[in-house]
Amino acid sequence: MRTIEWIYLIFNVMMLVWLIGGRNKPRKWVWGGLVISAALLVIHGLVEGMRWPMIPAYLLTLVPAVVVITEARRHRRVGVISEKGKRAARSTASAARKSGRVRAITASLLVLVYAAVAVGLPLLFPVFSFEKPTGPYGIGTVSYDWTDNSREELLTSTAGDQRELMVQIWYPTDPDAKGKTAPYVNDPAVYATAFNEVLQLPKLLFSSLGQVQTHAIQEASLSDAEAKYPVILFSHGLHGYENQNTFQVEQLVSQGYIVVGINHTYSSLVSVFSDGRVAQFESEGKKGFEQLQFSYMDKLNETWVKDAQFVLDEVEKLAANDPSGRFTGHMDLDNMGMFGHSFGGATTVQMLMDDPRLKAGMNMDGVLFGEKRIPAEGVGKPFLMMSADTTVAGTSIMSDEEIAAMGTTRPEAEKYYEEVYARYEPVTAEGNYWMELNNTKHLSFSDLYLISPILEWSQGVDAHEAQQLINDTTIDFFNHYLKGQPLRMDSNVGEHESYSLKKG
Numbered sequence: 001m002r003t004i005e006w007i008y009l010i011f012n013v014m015m016l017v018w019l020i021g022g023r024n025k026p027r028k029w030v031w032g033g034l035v036i037s038a039a040l041l042v043i044h045g046l047v048e049g050m051r052w053p054m055i056p057a058y059l060l061t062l063v064p065a066v067v068v069i070t071e072a073r074r075h076r077r078v079g080v081i082s083e084k085g086k087r088a089a090r091s092t093a094s095a096a097r098k099s100g101r102v103r104a105i106t107a108s109l110l111v112l113v114y115a116a117v118a119v120g121l122p123l124l125f126p127v128f129s130f131e132k133p134t135g136p137y138g139i140g141t142v143s144y145d146w147t148d149n150s151r152e153e154l155l156t157s158t159a160g161d162q163r164e165l166m167v168q169i170w171y172p173t174d175p176d177a178k179g180k181t182a183p184y185v186n187d188p189a190v191y192a193t194a195f196n197e198v199l200q201l202p203k204l205l206f207s208s209l210g211q212v213q214t215h216a217i218q219e220a221s222l223s224d225a226e227a228k229y230p231v232i233l234f235s236h237g238l239h240g241y242e243n244q245n246t247f248q249v250e251q252l253v254s255q256g257y258i259v260v261g262i263n264h265t266y267s268s269l270v271s272v273f274s275d276g277r278v279a280q281f282e283s284e285g286k287k288g289f290e291q292l293q294f295s296y297m298d299k300l301n302e303t304w305v306k307d308a309q310f311v312l313d314e315v316e317k318l319a320a321n322d323p324s325g326r327f328t329g330h331m332d333l334d335n336m337g338m339f340g341h342s343f344g345g346a347t348t349v350q351m352l353m354d355d356p357r358l359k360a361g362m363n364m365d366g367v368l369f370g371e372k373r374i375p376a377e378g379v380g381k382p383f384l385m386m387s388a389d390t391t392v393a394g395t396s397i398m399s400d401e402e403i404a405a406m407g408t409t410r411p412e413a414e415k416y417y418e419e420v421y422a423r424y425e426p427v428t429a430e431g432n433y434w435m436e437l438n439n440t441k442h443l444s445f446s447d448l449y450l451i452s453p454i455l456e457w458s459q460g461v462d463a464h465e466a467q468q469l470i471n472d473t474t475i476d477f478f479n480h481y482l483k484g485q486p487l488r489m490d491s492n493v494g495e496h497e498s499y500s501l502k503k504g
Contacts, residue, residue, distance in 0.1 A: 135254030137172035140220030235344030378429030428504030
């Protein structure tokens with residue numbers, strides 16, 4: 001929850017408890033509470049923005065006014081009681097006291113339930129935030145809409161269209177850089193719909209997506225603290241998006257890297273182009289186990305590799321002559337790397353073997369789809385594989401019902417995983433690394449579990465703990481291979497409580 005939300009909510013819950021349970025409430029205190037609550041509500045609305053999970057809390061602002069009005073009406077109804085009325089009142093006093101205790105208990109329970117709802121909804125449906133970057137740099141960001149005129153777009157509805165990609169670049173700025181903070185996504189309604197339609201997640205979970213802020217300043221000036229900065233490409237997973245790993249990107253940039261995020265059109269969750277056009281995810285009629293087949297995925301990966309190569313070409317153009325002047329001469333093209341999640345991780349491996357411009361790469365929980373197999377002697381460049389323990393476990397942790405829901409049988413699934421494991425075998429060859437994270441899922445390597453604790457609890461994961469380990473390892477890896485700093489990873493080879501690390 002956000003700061004003013006917390007202050008507003010705590011104040012109103014305390015007011016509610018006092019108004020219901022307290023005695024001898026001075027009217028000026030009640031009015032004072034109403035004024036403070038209303039002021040906090042206005043400040044919250046102007047600074048942070050109002051949202052539906054806070055509706056029960058917003059209604060609490062009205063409680064002091066209701067109490068004052070109710071008390072005034074009750075006092076007006078009270079008249080002079082006759083002696084006969086007094087005797088009748090004494091005869092019913094005992095019954096009234098019992099009835100009063102029941103009402104008090106009932107009211108207390110209702111207050112507790114309402115307070116729990118008022119506090120619980122914003123916690124279950126938060127405006128999530130990212131950990132503050134730990135490096136010495138601030139973060140700037142700029143987006144590009146690039147078209148590869150050498151390739152026809154095969155999945156568009158219009159013949160003759162060229163391959164068009166949205167690309168977001170994050171880069172180091174001065175730590176005190178000022179400007180407009182970049183939102184997490186530019187068109188939250190489109191993304192919320194895509195999460196619902198593509199990933200089958202309740203749209204309600206993403207209702208506050210538009211209020212999520214990053215630490216990046218839009219179009220800020222590049223820091224001149226260093227002459228050049230290493231460049232790292234990022235490739236998302238199948239039906240992911242270019243900034244799905246903001247938790248990781250911001251930490252890298254704060255350490256002095258330029259990170260280039262690619263949105264792979266029609267394979268991403270959604271693409272929103274600079275003129276507002278929207279390209280939805282295209283499954284090509286495939287779903288479940290059929291979509292995972294190597295014959296299909298290896299072919300699809302060729303498009304992603306070409307996307308990455310095209311983006312590298314455009315990065316080189318920016319480094320040589322950026323029309324804005326921001327990146328000209330400031331990109332260290334001799335020290336470029338790449339990392340990716342899932343299908344983007346597979347793309348990273350293909351790029352390492354195919355493109356000499358890349359020096360090192362990381363694959364986060366990606367099956368090794370692609371045209372090329374890693375040879376027995378290894379990738380040929382520094383490489384780190386990161387896997388979730390549940391992913392590596394394969395069919396051993398899948399129930400028959402889960403396998404059937406994928407549209408296959410256990411024997412077919414086991415045969416499929418034989419190929420998966422065979423492709424993994426050379427991963428650590430030539431002194432490379434494979435880290436397996438305990439108690440994690442495939443999407444632990446993305447921002448997704450930050451959206452709501454409901455997702456964390458349902459999957460039994462700790463998003464922040466996993467992200468801390470991923471960030472520490474990512475920075476250590478690239479600092480060594482792109483900046484020449486000492487590598488701490490070697491001292492961590494072996495079994496640990498939260499992970500295991502193998503070295504070839």
